[in-house]
Amino acid sequence: MYCQNSSLNINGKSLNYEIALDYFCRPTFSTSKELTAKQIYHLLLTEPVANSIDFKENILIGGDNASGKSTFLRTVAVNIVLAQSINIALANEFSMQHGNIFTLIKVQDSISRGESYFMAESRIVKSILDRLNNEQNCIFLDEIFRGTNAVERIGAAIGIMQWLNNHNCLYMISTHDLNLIELAKDWNETYHFTSSFINNKIIYDYKIKSGKPQTSNAVNILKTLSYPSEVVTVAQDTIKIVNSNF
Structure with missing residues (x-):
């Protein structure tokens, strides 16, 4: 653990950066597939809200618009990369198993390729499935299959989750679809983010909470x-x- 407002000098043949951080730690690597993070935060946020997570089972995250779902997926994913590449994590504690990371977080359609949003995200998900191996694999899918109708989104998403459950990986998937969360609750740990509506203003706390979305x-x-x-x-x-x- 390093003191607040510390700085880290990283030097290498192609890397020479100074990163000003609120705090960070040296990650611990274990043989367990569980990932544990205490007060983890995102590098690029000027006023980050830290969260803690025990990522030992597959996770489905729901919640309000702009409440922190995508940012949380990015936060955990970025820290996995930092931990394995330069041996730091933006957290008080961070423990994980060495392995691969796959993400579906920012998807764009393409007029030039004649590729719809759903086609683009489906292609990326298929490439992830094709690349899984016997090593530990962490998968982050943001708003899975949001480019299609609700019925087929639910069907395809459940198919993907059940397939991944039978392979060597942990996944963290976000969705706005309350019906998907309900149908998949028996084989996922469920978390959510919330907001409050006060005096015609939406207030966010950006804190992850256990259980199904309530708002x-x-x-x-x-x-x-x-x-x-x-x-x-x-x-x-x-x-x-x-x-x-x-």
Whole structure:
């Protein structure tokens, strides 16, 4: 453990950087596939909110829009890379097994290639499946199959999760799909991020919490943007109808 506001000089043939960090530690490498992080944070955030996680089973993360799901996936993934490449982790404690890391975090469609968003993300996921080996593999999939309709998204995502469960890997997957979370809860640890709506403002704490999502904030975001009240009312009424049918 190093003191707050410390700096680290990294020197090598092609690497010569000075990184100003709030704090960091030397990672511990073990033979267990479990990854443990205490007060982990992201390098690029000016005011990061630290979180802790015991990543020993496959994880499904839900929660409100802009509440921290994608950032958390990035945080854990980046620290795996840092730990194995330059022997630091942006955490109070960080323990993991050496292995591979695969991510689906930022996907773009391509007009020039005639490739839709769903085709792009499906191609990346397939490349991950093809590259898994007998080493430890950590997989991070952000908003899995969001480029297609809800029914096929759920079917494809569950197919992927069950396939990965039978192979040598740990995965962390984020989703907004509450039905997917419900259907997959028996073979995943479930976590979520939340927000509060106070005085027409959305407040985030960016802290990961155990269990299924208990809140949603899409309509509240419309309110903060001053959408017509008729739009908000119809949205709320429609959500009630949809929820009553599931």
